[in-house]
Amino acid sequence: MDSLSSKSLPEISNLLDEYGIKHGPVVETTRNLYVKKLREAMTKGKRAKPSSDKTFYREEEEEVTYVYRTPTRSDISGDGGAYMRSRPEWTEREYEHETSYSSYSKPRPEYRGSDLVDEPYMYDTPSTYKNSYSKITAMKSEQQVPKVQKSSRLVPLWLQLLFFLALAAFLYLVFSNMEINESIKGIM
Amino acid sequence: MLQLILWISDKTMSSTSKKHGAFVAEPMGEKRVTALPGIGKILGGRMEESGFDKANVVLGQFLVLKKDEELFDNWLKDTCGANAKQQRDCYGCLREWCDDFL
Numbered sequence: 605m606d607s608l609s610s611k612s613l614p615e616i617s618n619l620l621d622e623y624g625i626k627h628g629p630v631v632e633t634t635r636n637l638y639v640k641k642l643r644e645a646m647t648k649g650k651r652a653k654p655s656s657d658k659t660f661y662r663e664e665e666e667e668v669t670y671v672y673r674t675p676t677r678s679d680i681s682g683d684g685g686a687y688m689r690s691r692p693e694w695t696e697r698e699y700e701h702e703t704s705y706s707s708y709s710k711p712r713p714e715y716r717g718s719d720l721v722d723e724p725y726m727y728d729t730p731s732t733y734k735n736s737y738s739k740i741t742a743m744k745s746e747q748q749v750p751k752v753q754k755s756s757r758l759v760p761l762w763l764q765l766l767f768f769l770a771l772a773a774f775l776y777l778v779f780s781n782m783e784i785n786e787s788i789k790g791i792m
Numbered sequence: 793m794l795q796l797i798l799w800i801s802d803k804t805m806s807s808t809s810k811k812h813g814a815f816v817a818e819p820m821g822e823k824r825v826t827a828l829p830g831i832g833k834i835l836g837g838r839m840e841e842s843g844f845d846k847a848n849v850v851l852g853q854f855l856v857l858k859k860d861e862e863l864f865d866n867w868l869k870d871t872c873g874a875n876a877k878q879q880r881d882c883y884g885c886l887r888e889w890c891d892d893f894l
Binding site: 628629631633634637640759764 | 853856866867
């Protein structure tokens, strides 16, 4: 395992993509977090397609990817069906973000070197998946959040009621055992 | 007696609900990081040491992490040692503030 702490920010970003880890911009303040995530992914032996050799020699890569370009276009559209089928499986797992991304991360390394016209087209299908997935998880988390908020009382409700009843009983006892004077007769 | 009842009712409310309510009610402007629910004096001090001296800087980090709960919670824990409840309170507040104002 090469030293992650010496990697540059774009390199970390590429590694995250290879491991199919959903991530935001890799900047100084997020760098450590993502390095941690990468280490976890590496130790868990997640599926990763290392393409570090491809990112080094960009000029050469352009020539190489030219050959691959036509197959990957049809691959994306063909694989769209495969992703749909595999989706129900992923939802059961804990890391649904990450595994869903890893399922279509395969075609991406092949075109990474070419920052040309192909990029907007390529990102089309992954982004729609990202949106629909984030909606599902947003809905799930929204459902969970109200539940959590309801049970976030410091003192449980039943305990409050019990305390109140005990207090009422106590007061009644005290009041009923009081010696009655002339002045209190008006109240009783 | 009345004071006792008031004390009980105060404790049964979520302890950060006041802070939360105050924060999400208005634009945060230049509020200090200790204005965030979950962030008290100690945690606030640690965050300021790390350069996160205002709530809006923490908001920046929250947005850069794409409002992801797990990432933000981890970042908060690493930066100031917040526990699970503090993470939850801070995240929940920022998310609500973003829903209202962003």
